[in-house]
Amino acid sequence: MLLQGYTKEMFLPKCNPNFQSVHCVAHLDQDISNVLPYLNTALGGGDYIKSPASLTLRIHGKLIALHAREIFVNALNDEGEADKILAWLKKEINETWEKREEIEPSFESPAPPQMMEILRLLPKTNCRECGEPTCMVFALRAAEGVKGPGDCPSLTSENRAKLESYLGNFSFDV
Secondary structure: OOOOOEEEEEEOOOOOOOOOOEEEEEEEOOOOHHHHHHHHHHOOOOEEEOOOOEEEEEEOOEEEEEEOOEEEEEEEOOHHHHHHHHHHHHHHHHHHHHOHHHOOOOOOOOOOOOHHHHHHHOOOOOOOOOOOOOHHHHHHHHHHOOOOHHHOOOOOHHHHHHHHHHHOOOOOOO
């Protein structure tokens, strides 16, 4: 077992204390930098940086940044959600470390979805039926993995299929 424990700290974003969401940092008892390239492969690719080692993942509209001795998670609803995500990450870190001989480490970052490619398929009516103020904002949210083809009621079935196919090339969820 690589990661045995951590202490959790919850806080409101300092840049805008009026945000409804909270952030979390887990201070790790062990250094996990050696598992990050393996985790990058196991979790489908994120933004990997070699020095100092870090891996940033976008999962369910959240940014999760893993560093040697800390894990940061943003945009949480509450402490319970933080506990679930941290427990999942601890399990993934330890399972990946145990299976590292079977995993080809990835020191690369995949190309992210391109907002303009997504926008090209949208109706560009700015109807707001998706909950976003414009189609461009919807495209940005889709590139982040927060919105998907099913969230745009005005999308034609042909473009919905094209958008599903395009976004299927990227890993957003666990």
